[in-house]
Amino acid sequence: MSLAKKFTAPKGTILFSPGQDCPGFVILKRGCIKVTLTGSSGREVVLYRVHPGEVCLQTFTCLIKDQTYSAEGVVEEDLQGDLIPAGQFRQVMEQDESFRNTVLTSVALRFSEYQQLIEDVALTGFDARLAKVLLRLADVQGMVQVTHTALAAETASGRAYVSRRLAEFARRGLVEQLPDGVHICNAPELAQISDQK
Numbered sequence: 001m002s003l004a005k006k007f008t009a010p011k012g013t014i015l016f017s018p019g020q021d022c023p024g025f026v027i028l029k030r031g032c033i034k035v036t037l038t039g040s041s042g043r044e045v046v047l048y049r050v051h052p053g054e055v056c057l058q059t060f061t062c063l064i065k066d067q068t069y070s071a072e073g074v075v076e077e078d079l080q081g082d083l084i085p086a087g088q089f090r091q092v093m094e095q096d097e098s099f100r101n102t103v104l105t106s107v108a109l110r111f112s113e114y115q116q117l118i119e120d121v122a123l124t125g126f127d128a129r130l131a132k133v134l135l136r137l138a139d140v141q142g143m144v145q146v147t148h149t150a151l152a153a154e155t156a157s158g159r160a161y162v163s164r165r166l167a168e169f170a171r172r173g174l175v176e177q178l179p180d181g182v183h184i185c186n187a188p189e190l191a192q193i194s195d196q197k
Helices: 057-065 086-095 097-123 126-137 148-155 159-171 187-194
Strands: 005-009 014-016 024-038 044-050 072-085 175-178 181-184
Touching: 024 057, 024 086, 044 057, 044 097, 044 148, 057 086, 057 097, 072 086, 086 097, 097 126, 126 148, 126 159, 126 181, 126 187, 148 159, 159 175
Parallel strands: none
Antiparallel strands: 005 072, 014 072, 024 044, 024 072, 175 181
């Protein structure tokens, strides 16, 4: 794609913040972006993550509607990709059928994830949400290296409530709370909890 420029960003970089103009559309080849929304109360919720082959809805919306960002995007894993400048995005969408189909398919999948997020928050019990997040964030050794505040953002809840429910999970032998995170002790039972509504 001749209009695209090489794009890189190290872990921890804030790619965009509320009120910022969109510089362009990133075609991600490597890495991960975490997109979060922070309310006036200061409570944060993770909206989604962008991996290679996926679209950031915030960016897509900004480019299509000529508006600024309303959420924050932070690099979770070093990024490599291509950047289509904002001024050329619509031109590429119009002229490159393959690119257009890829973007629109990815947008449709992202909306399905939003629907799942709403369903989880509105219709799923908190223990099921917490269990699902712990299993998703765990490494191969069963370690989840995040703070209670970060788990609150992942589950769209408050830190104090996360702490109480983790203490209960620990009492039941499902997890062990450690200084650097949470260790999953009983993944099968957590998986059963995650399936409950």
